[in-house]
Amino acid sequence: MPVVLIVEDEPDVAETYNLWLADEYEVRMAQSGDEGLAELDETVDVVLLDRMMPGLSGDEALERIRERGLDCRVAMVTAVEPDFDILEMGFDAYLCKPIRSEQLHETVENLLKRSQYDDLLQEYYSLVEKQATLEATKSTAELADNEAYVDLRDRVDNLETDLGDTLGGIDDDEDFIATLRGLSDVEE
Amino acid sequence: MSRSSDTEAVYDLTDVLEFDALESVRSGSNILVSGPAMSGKEDLALSLLADGASDGQGTLAVTTGDSAMNVIDDVLERAPDGGPSTVSAVDCRGDGSRRGEATESGSYVYHVSSPGDLTGIGIGITECLEYLHNNGADSGRFALTSLSTMLTYTDRKAVFKFCHVLSSRFDSAGYLGVFTIDSSAHDDQTLQVIKQAFDGMIEIRDNDSRREARVLGLAGQPSDWREF
Known part of the structure; x- marks a missing residue:
């Protein structure tokens, strides 16, 4: 709860x-x-x-x-x-x-949905980073046969859909600013 | 603001760059313009803005290098038919604290304390979009120059997420986004990660002092290199 x-x-x-x-x-x-x-x-x-x-x-x-x-x-x-x-x-x-x-x-x-969006975005980023690492170290042919890579691509696609569905994407100014505020630790 | 699925504007960029894949770019698309230093990325981004401005579309530039006024003047010079009241810019060079103001000629400028102040940039974008909307521009083009500068102020995780969130925002605002990155300034993995936040990419290169471009990811197969 x-x-x-x-x-x-x-x-x-x-x-x-x-x-x-x-x-x-x-x-x-x-x-x-x-x-x-x-x-x-x-x-x-x-x-x-x-x-x-x-x-x-x-x-x-x-x-x-x-x-x-x-x-x-x-x-x-x-x-x-x-x-x-x-x-x-x-x-x-x-x-x-x-x-x-x-x-x-x-x-x-709404505030809980924003937190959920942040969590999804974080997960999305870590998968994209893993994907980039694999792409940088293996050839295209190797990647096509790599089960972990294919699975990763699927999860990235699914997360993109989930992100689009949460908060209706980001179509509200308050949601937009609040989400950006959570992104960096730069002093304001 | 209504979501893009209701409006579905498309942008024709072929007056600036003649590629089939750029003939009808879906609103809400975010395009990465990638190329080495001095290859004309900023120039291309400004041309894309001016092309929209001359059609009466809203113009929003986020600049980390040039002053907002220079960028606005540059766009209006290239788009003589464009009106100043639908041109706006967020200036991230860090000349003081966050503030927004209309200029004498009726454009809008918002100042942010640093290229790493993502919240401030977001507030600036929100204010600019509102200003453009109030002056009759309900769709338009956005350009950010450059992500490379932002990457020196904050890490790639924050920049990636920033691009993703902006892309969602433009999707609902019906805007087209263009972001430049200096491909010679970052390692392959960083470029690979940042790329993933975009719908497509325009790559540019200098080939014996000829400027060439190709388009990837927007429609069909990657295009061939072509002079522009």
Whole structure:
């Protein structure tokens, strides 16, 4: 079961999200940014991060999460429509309060699909690299008879199809930027 | 934005390079232009952009070497019928932080801090596509010069994935993508891996000071070398 961490200082609100999500996800809850960071480990898939909290703010918490290099997806939960470019800030998605159950489910599902896309893309890359190694060391005739190579080509083709089917390829700006953000470790 | 399966635009590149395989290139195709240093890759990429610009198609250039303004001026010079408002560029030479602005003549330029800032380049591409769309260009051509520079800033895994993700993005935006790489600057395996992220390739070479090209992977068998 995918793990969702809810970081929200209002207990009633957090409990509502929990009730909505608990059937499909393992839900963890934290009441502040600091507590959220303590709860966070590599098993967490999606973080719902309230922007306005006493103590560590949502923005600061996000920064710490990125610093730790965890590949979880972070959705910001905010009371006001953000007047800044959400993509520039490093969030993967945002939700405006009050949130409806359906919206919350959609957002979490989309973020999980992005992680799935990243995993597929990583697998695709490693197979392409193996294929290139074989191609560099063997002749075309040798390759045609090489079962491992033929099998590899099939898997590369299948993965291409899977990638095209996940997120509908990448036809959304937020999906596009969020995917690129995961690609390199260059300081921004 | 609608997916390409709904629109299915095709691009005719034969005014620039006369090959059968380039007569109707499916929108969303990504083409690698590969050749040694000084063989005219950038020049070819700009010609392909200008060819589209003169037809009123959107133009988006990502540059790691030349300034965005030079590239925009160059495209508009080659395409006198093209309008500045559907020409845009992402400048990755690293002159300051990320920012986008319309130029005086009405083109759009986005600045990125380094050729390794893949997220910044992505934001720039998104903003440029939006600008072009708002000015009436719903399809168009994209060129990135060059992947070789990007490969000096980030590893081939990131560059490969970047090309793949961009290809998906252009597939849904209905664009045609052209990316240049200096074949003399990388080992065979790197070229082999990067190639795999593309639908087809135009190879160029210098043969006794004649420029020759051939097309691979787009339609039918690899073409023969031909002067251009």
